[in-house]
Amino acid sequence: xxxxxDHEARRRxxxxxxxxxxxxxxxxxxxxxxxxxxxxxxxGLVSHYFPSKRALVRYAHDLADERxxxxxxxxxxxxxxxxxxxxxxDVLPLDPASVExxxxxxxxxxxxxGDAELGTGQTARYVRWRAxxxxxxxxxxxRGELPSQVDPEDIAIGCxxxxxxxxxxxxxxxxxxxxxxxxxxxxxxxxxxxxxx
Numbered sequence: 001x002x003x004x005x006d007h008e009a010r011r012r013x014x015x016x017x018x019x020x021x022x023x024x025x026x027x028x029x030x031x032x033x034x035x036x037x038x039x040x041x042x043x044g045l046v047s048h049y050f051p052s053k054r055a056l057v058r059y060a061h062d063l064a065d066e067r068x069x070x071x072x073x074x075x076x077x078x079x080x081x082x083x084x085x086x087x088x089x090d091v092l093p094l095d096p097a098s099v100e101x102x103x104x105x106x107x108x109x110x111x112x113x114g115d116a117e118l119g120t121g122q123t124a125r126y127v128r129w130r131a132x133x134x135x136x137x138x139x140x141x142x143r144g145e146l147p148s149q150v151d152p153e154d155i156a157i158g159c160x161x162x163x164x165x166x167x168x169x170x171x172x173x174x175x176x177x178x179x180x181x182x183x184x185x186x187x188x189x190x191x192x193x194x195x196x197x
Contacts, residue, residue, distance in 0.1 A: 011049050011059065014039065018060040022107040023100045030057070030107070057111055061118055064104060065125065080140035081190065087133060088163045088186055093170045094179040102167050130156040146194055155193070162189050 050056035076086035093102040112118040
């Protein structure tokens with residue numbers, strides 16, 4: 001029987017393979033056989049650590065949530081609108097690592113639609129993300145960078161919708177939406193938000 005640390009490390013290896021398969025083929029292409037091939041291992045080994053595809057996907061989802069919460073984020077050039085900009089840039093697929101993360105999360109969204117527990121987790125992630133965005137928006141309103149008469153939570157919902165809409169488009173059409181264009185679109189969105197909110 002492997003030591004607990006070895007067992008947990010192997011589960012993380014399997015989970016990383018799930019990430020790579022999801023990023024490459026989406027949730028529809030995720031099978032125990034594909035994961036075993038990605039690990040250059042047997043399906044029996046994968047099944048030893050995860051008795052079902054559902055258990056494997058839930059573990060990978062939890063690990064993805066952990067990675068997202070602990071990853072290095074951009075340092076904003078200031079509070080308020082600058083901090084909001086940095087927070088939104090953090091979710092866009094602007095480099096190979098964030099492209100893989102975005103492709104993986106889009107695949108997880110598919111899984112969350114059919115799994116109540118994953119769906120609840122996804123809802124909680126959105127609540128936390130919008131709350132963090134709202135803090136920057138309130139600061140921007142206090143600084144006079146955004147009009148104060150609009151509910152900051154409504155602005156946060158609009159910002160989240162814009163950013164994730166751009167994520168999906170960039171994942172499916174990366175040639176038309178390279179990093180520079182995504183950044184320019186975000187800057188235009190924020191400029192329009194400051195002018196018209």
